Amino acid sequence: MIRIGGMAAALIFILSHAAAGxxxxxxxxxxxRFINADPPGAAEESFDDSSWRPLDVPHDxxxxxxxxxxxxxxxxxGFFPAGVGWYRKSFDLxxxxxxxxxxxxxxxxxxxxxxxxNGFPLGHRPYGYVSFRYELTGHVFFDRPNxxxxxxxxxxxxxxxxxxxxxxxxxxxxxxxDPIHLDHWGLYVTTPKVSAxxxxxxxxxxxxxxSDSSRPISVKTTIFDPDGVAVASGQSPTQPIAAxxxxxxxxxxxxxxPHRWDIDxxxxxxAVTQVVxxxxxxxxPFGIREFHFDxxxxxxxxxxxxxxYGCCLHADGGALGMxxxxxxxxxxxxxxxxxxxxxxxxxxxxxSPEFLDLCDRMGMLVMDEMFDVWExxxxxxxxxxxxxxxxxxxxxxxxxxxxxxxxxxxxxPCIVLYSAGNEIHDIAPGRVRYFAIFxxxxxxxxxxxxxxxxxxxxxxxxxxxxxSNGFAATMDVVGQNYRENELVAAHAAxxxxxxxxxxxxxxxxxxxxxxxxxxxxxxxxxxxxxxLGESAAWPMIAHSSGLFDRTLWPAAGAFQAETWxxxxxxxxxxxxxxxxxxxxxxxxxxxxxxxxxxxxxLLADWSPRQPPGHVENVEVHTNCQQVDLLLNGHSLGVQxxxxxDTPLRWKVPYAPGTLQAIATxxxxxxxxDTLRTxxxxxxxxxxxxxxxxxxxxxxxxxxxxxxxxxxxxTVPDATNLIRFSISGPGQIIAVDNSDNSDHDSFTASQRHxxxxxxxxxxxxxxxxxxxxxxxxxxxxxxxxxxLNAVAATAGAR
Numbered sequence: 001m002i003r004i005g006g007m008a009a010a011l012i013f014i015l016s017h018a019a020a021g022x023x024x025x026x027x028x029x030x031x032x033r034f035i036n037a038d039p040p041g042a043a044e045e046s047f048d049d050s051s052w053r054p055l056d057v058p059h060d061x062x063x064x065x066x067x068x069x070x071x072x073x074x075x076x077x078g079f080f081p082a083g084v085g086w087y088r089k090s091f092d093l094x095x096x097x098x099x100x101x102x103x104x105x106x107x108x109x110x111x112x113x114x115x116x117x118n119g120f121p122l123g124h125r126p127y128g129y130v131s132f133r134y135e136l137t138g139h140v141f142f143d144r145p146n147x148x149x150x151x152x153x154x155x156x157x158x159x160x161x162x163x164x165x166x167x168x169x170x171x172x173x174x175x176x177x178d179p180i181h182l183d184h185w186g187l188y189v190t191t192p193k194v195s196a197x198x199x200x201x202x203x204x205x206x207x208x209x210x211s212d213s214s215r216p217i218s219v220k221t222t223i224f225d226p227d228g229v230a231v232a233s234g235q236s237p238t239q240p241i242a243a244x245x246x247x248x249x250x251x252x253x254x255x256x257x258p259h260r261w262d263i264d265x266x267x268x269x270x271a272v273t274q275v276v277x278x279x280x281x282x283x284x285p286f287g288i289r290e291f292h293f294d295x296x297x298x299x300x301x302x303x304x305x306x307x308x309y310g311c312c313l314h315a316d317g318g319a320l321g322m323x324x325x326x327x328x329x330x331x332x333x334x335x336x337x338x339x340x341x342x343x344x345x346x347x348x349x350x351x352s353p354e355f356l357d358l359c360d361r362m363g364m365l366v367m368d369e370m371f372d373v374w375e376x377x378x379x380x381x382x383x384x385x386x387x388x389x390x391x392x393x394x395x396x397x398x399x400x401x402x403x404x405x406x407x408x409x410x411x412x413p414c415i416v417l418y419s420a421g422n423e424i425h426d427i428a429p430g431r432v433r434y435f436a437i438f439x440x441x442x443x444x445x446x447x448x449x450x451x452x453x454x455x456x457x458x459x460x461x462x463x464x465x466x467x468s469n470g471f472a473a474t475m476d477v478v479g480q481n482y483r484e485n486e487l488v489a490a491h492a493a494x495x496x497x498x499x500x501x502x503x504x505x506x507x508x509x510x511x512x513x514x515x516x517x518x519x520x521x522x523x524x525x526x527x528x529x530x531x532l533g534e535s536a537a538w539p540m541i542a543h544s545s546g547l548f549d550r551t552l553w554p555a556a557g558a559f560q561a562e563t564w565x566x567x568x569x570x571x572x573x574x575x576x577x578x579x580x581x582x583x584x585x586x587x588x589x590x591x592x593x594x595x596x597x598x599x600x601x602l603l604a605d606w607s608p609r610q611p612p613g614h615v616e617n618v619e620v621h622t623n624c625q626q627v628d629l630l631l632n633g634h635s636l637g638v639q640x641x642x643x644x645d646t647p648l649r650w651k652v653p654y655a656p657g658t659l660q661a662i663a664t665x666x667x668x669x670x671x672x673d674t675l676r677t678x679x680x681x682x683x684x685x686x687x688x689x690x691x692x693x694x695x696x697x698x699x700x701x702x703x704x705x706x707x708x709x710x711x712x713x714t715v716p717d718a719t720n721l722i723r724f725s726i727s728g729p730g731q732i733i734a735v736d737n738s739d740n741s742d743h744d745s746f747t748a749s750q751r752h753x754x755x756x757x758x759x760x761x762x763x764x765x766x767x768x769x770x771x772x773x774x775x776x777x778x779x780x781x782x783x784x785x786x787l788n789a790v791a792a793t794a795g796a797r
Contacts, residue, residue, distance in 0.1 A: 308522020
């Protein structure tokens, strides 16, 4: 009856959970009360919380604002508020469960959480990114209501280099289990032998006896294929387990002609394991695949050698903060896959469990990262202040936190690499302790999961001398951030090293090193999507490095990446706007790389608002053999694809009308892109990413509002204030426009257009009915769109 599964996500519009839970597990998200304060006595059962705000979790109270330059989170945290928040929940337990073991599972609480049941302290966890469990047995009532209280404290700021939110921002589960049950995260499935003809599936199940006497126990496991058909089953010999002890049961199954898990065919099996004597049961989805990193040829999956075309992703969901519905991640991963991305680095912390479920189902490879700091704190760029980060807790908590994350994540076939840290400042000239720290981390990773390699995202290794002092040689895969030429040179000097780019700019030289170096396993571009925090300075609240902005509108970087990564023919036109000259500030820390020069602005429009004849610099990104660029039907010349994959460039005297790129392969048109000059703003156009919206916290709909001219062309410089309203069983939960200097509330019902567009995020509030979203703006014709509220699919949250 212990939960181990997660959510299954369809790639289009339907999200539902895998049948991985059991009747003994229930979602514990609803009917909490919250206060953004620190009242004395709030942990006590008798405390009066009637004046607190009622809400459901997941919940991030920091994203609600207000954004203020005086907020202590500063530019690292996007100038969002911090402090102490309390959550309380009253709930009943059935008298029939009085002989059972009662647990609560938190998927993530930010941060420094303290959990109480009926006033009794259950425990403390400082790290906001880990999942954890507490046992409630012996401290709960079965004849009157119980009260759970959670205190979250992120008041010590700045606490991170990027936005990390506040509160119970991931799901919570209540678990009722027989005293003899499968241990938490105790079901472990591996595939030690895999081929196209046959696979060995090894199932290890840890059973714990929390009864008061020794019991003879056996376990039965059934393997179900991706179609739900039972393909193998077996029961272990019976063995005694003493009271208070646990025992591992191991079973092996041989499957003929397995459906292997791959990025294009993410086939998932299920292992259902039951304690025969008590009926306690768990389900573990898993994939059958073989992968490895090779020192000469890079990454291999199921006998196929290919590059990891990866992106780094932070954990926030833009306007939704850290409480991110699964459909937001589905939408992001689908957009990244559409341009050829096949891997994600979870920068710089463990993700939510359902994010990994989604990667399993979508065929997205994952580098699962753990820490941004070890014992030495980091200083934000151009500042001497040391952040109040996890380094304050590392010595006491690293072992528990790594253990929680690896045990939770190790069944996911999407994970092919663990990262024990990002740009760790312990690794520096004159320091030696980092050898022992990494050895401890590396040993623990391999003890808990011997099937995956471990890396580090090294920062400036040629300055820390880890390429020459023996440290890099201890890594399973040598990872380096940026300075790609150094990593390739290090491999030339140490051809037995396996290498990967753990963080990289979208840079032509970096791409060529990856493309032309067989040993170079892959790169992870910084970043896949814009993220909150780590801003340059006020008034900016976010970082705009993404291939997509926060509303998932593609930046020009997405066009460039698509030409490198995608197998499909592609062509995109952008205008290049040279940035104004500015003198870069001097860095204040020795050894910090100089800031790169400001990059040109790339705009995918043909509305420069310049007089005719003004020369525009135009780039065309393509992976096709040649491109003909036409202005109002007249060719401006044909260019052939560059050998170094850089964009094609034209100088185009502006004339209003249509700019078109026609791409050909072997003389046949295979792709095209068209930009048209926009007129004056005239009306609002609404488009939704789905028609039917299940009544489920993890399902949301994105409705994009575009300011268009009378012909329906988006007006790229429109900034109209768009006011949203809704009637029927729906709710506006957030608005956004991707403008990193906009300080208006994300939780409002209006937003200024930015580059001609903004976004409303909608949730259904009933199991059926039709609701209407309307959008109005002064001087524009309004618009409305109808959506259907439907019941969540079977097993959905």
